[in-house]
Amino acid sequence: MASSSSTASTEEASTSQPEKKEETKQKKEDDGEESDKESDEKMFECNICLDTAKDAVVSYCGHLFCWPCLYQWLETRPNRQSCPVCKAAISRDKCIPLYGRGGSGKDPRSKIPPRPPPTRTEQTDNGRFSWGSNEGNGGFHMSFGIGAFPFGFFASAFNFGAPGTAPAGANFMTPQQIEEQEFLSKVFIWVALIFIVWLMLA
Amino acid sequence: MANIATQRIKREFKEVVKSEEVARCAIRIDLVNDSWSELRGEIAGPPDTPYEGGVFALEILVPETYPFNPPKVRFLTKIWHPNISSVTGAICLDILKDQWAAAMTLRTVLLSLQALLAAAEPDDPQDAVVARQYKEYHNIFKTTAQHWTAIYAGGPNRIGEYETRVTRLVDMGVDELTARAVLSANNWDLERATETIFS
Numbered sequence: 001m002a003s004s005s006s007t008a009s010t011e012e013a014s015t016s017q018p019e020k021k022e023e024t025k026q027k028k029e030d031d032g033e034e035s036d037k038e039s040d041e042k043m044f045e046c047n048i049c050l051d052t053a054k055d056a057v058v059s060y061c062g063h064l065f066c067w068p069c070l071y072q073w074l075e076t077r078p079n080r081q082s083c084p085v086c087k088a089a090i091s092r093d094k095c096i097p098l099y100g101r102g103g104s105g106k107d108p109r110s111k112i113p114p115r116p117p118p119t120r121t122e123q124t125d126n127g128r129f130s131w132g133s134n135e136g137n138g139g140f141h142m143s144f145g146i147g148a149f150p151f152g153f154f155a156s157a158f159n160f161g162a163p164g165t166a167p168a169g170a171n172f173m174t175p176q177q178i179e180e181q182e183f184l185s186k187v188f189i190w191v192a193l194i195f196i197v198w199l200m201l202a
Numbered sequence: 203m204a205n206i207a208t209q210r211i212k213r214e215f216k217e218v219v220k221s222e223e224v225a226r227c228a229i230r231i232d233l234v235n236d237s238w239s240e241l242r243g244e245i246a247g248p249p250d251t252p253y254e255g256g257v258f259a260l261e262i263l264v265p266e267t268y269p270f271n272p273p274k275v276r277f278l279t280k281i282w283h284p285n286i287s288s289v290t291g292a293i294c295l296d297i298l299k300d301q302w303a304a305a306m307t308l309r310t311v312l313l314s315l316q317a318l319l320a321a322a323e324p325d326d327p328q329d330a331v332v333a334r335q336y337k338e339y340h341n342i343f344k345t346t347a348q349h350w351t352a353i354y355a356g357g358p359n360r361i362g363e364y365e366t367r368v369t370r371l372v373d374m375g376v377d378e379l380t381a382r383a384v385l386s387a388n389n390w391d392l393e394r395a396t397e398t399i400f401s
Binding site: 069 | 209
């Protein structure tokens with residue numbers, strides 16, 4: 001430090017130093033607050049996208065995810081569904097939606113999140129439709145970008161076109177949905193058969 | 203690349219850069235291009251292992267479906283380890299295959315690889331020759347791994363005797379890398395190595 005008998009310029013320097021110190025102190029406090037905020041926000045980061053969780057759900061094992069992220073994870077490994085953090089058993093029914101103040105209050109799990117568009121091209125006679133009764137609000141859910149599908153489905157069912165083949169895009173369906181679809185297509189075929197037999201007999 | 207993958211890699215990149223392991227020079231990560239789909243990793247050989255003192259470079263390819271599928275990782279630096287191919291650098295590690303979980307990050311992958319160097323799994327080998335040496339001639343395995351670390355990864359324990367044998371083979375017109383690999387695979391037995399090469 002400069003002594004009291006120093007020249008004006010060094011005095012100036014010595015007086016400006018404490019100010020600087022205060023400034024840096026202030027800055028440090030700000031940083032402290034910011035890092036607190038940061039760690040608070042990190043508490044609520046989705047474990048998959050590392051962003052603040054949207055449509056948040058928490059697993060029974062206590063791990064937080066965005067529902068769209070968790071949904072995609074479960075779809076990636078339909079046969080071996082495990083928590084991405086601790087590998088505990090996990091499924092759609094083994095997680096709890098979180099409702100903060102100001103949220104819509106809707107169950108995030110009731111909507112199938114937007115998925116990346118398929119890159120494959122559709123076959124014209126390979127119909128597809130999504131039966132949404134287990135999605136919580138009845139009615140039909142049309143899967144992503146496949147508008148005319150129910151009709152395609154009926155057409156293929158009555159054409160007896162390959163009833164046993166796995167439907168295209170099945171990787172976007174839950175196992176229950178696939179089962180339901182297969183069951184339905186069998187029912188339609190039997191109804192059609194019975195109708196034809198009845199026509200022939202009558 | 204899909205948006206979620208790029209977003210996440212950017213975040214993870216920051217996480218690695220800030221991590222305390224980087225401060226200790228234990229792991230490092232660099233960008234190769236602007237697309238964030240290819241990265242270069244670096245891990246230090248863990249202490250008290252034959253790999254101590256070496257620095258190993260890794261190629262990290264991030265798939266479009268990251269983080270739902272694991273990154274593709276392979277060693278660029280040659281290494282003598284039962285679970286890593288001494289030829290291609292391919293890695294046999296469950297978390298890079300079926301045990302991958304979406305919450306794992308580049309940092310945890312690099313740390314897992316470091317842990318793999320410290321604890322080999324010779325019963326689930328990638329390189330069968332190395333694994334057999336690990337089980338049957340463990341001391342030779344250790345010195346060979348040390349020697350490879352010194353030659354390829356900048357480690358301190360170069361073994362002069364081994365290098366003399368490599369030079370002998372090189373004098374016979376054998377490529378240096380081949381000579382070292384064949385000698386290593388034959389437990390540094392010069393006669394058997396010569397037989398293997400010239401038969």
